Amino acid sequence: MALAGFVYCLTCLIVLLSSPGVAIDQFETVIPDWVDSFHFPRPSLRVAYGSQNVTIERQFSPAEVLLQPKVSITNAGNRDLFTLVMVDPDPPGPQIPILRNILHWIVVNIPAQSTNASEQGDHLAPYLSPTPVQGVHRYYFLLFRQKQIHAGSLVGSLSRTLFSVRVFTENYDLGYPVDGVFF
Secondary structure, eight states: OHHHHHHHHHHHHHHHHTSTTOOOOTTTTTSOGGGGTTSOOOOEEEEEETTEEOOTTOOOOTTTTSSOOEEEEESOOTTOEEEEEEEESSOSBTTBOTTOOEEEEEEEEEETTOSOHHHHSEEEEOOOOOOOSSSOOOOEEEEEEOSSOOOSSOSSOOOSBTOOHHHHHHHTTOOSOSEEEEO
């Protein structure tokens, strides 16, 4: 009986995560609240295209996301530095994402309390605006706390297609994301 309940809950979670436009508490579905269990302050990431904040409920047209968004970080330690990674996990289409992930943007050395990360950090990968080929895609902005200043050059070669967030975070010793948003 307990196993059946678990399977039902897991199935509901999978359906919710795979359904764009479903209202869920923003990023808790990807980064659970227990990630910050080591007594670090949990920073807050805000991403906006024009006056529209990025949220799971919001869908943007390609014209609305043509220019890089404004990114701000709050509730972080004064000496913290951050890395922002933007990826699309759904190419070429959400039903068969065989090109997972497409890298859209990497900004490193973003200072704490940044009000515009795109102007205050170092760009390792320039912003590439979302242009989905098939269907509605998800776009993730992942925020990582850095352990050190990054020199501003990429470790290894960079491929925007089949970009591995896991390999990138291992190469840069970033650990798990501390916050993020997606649409």
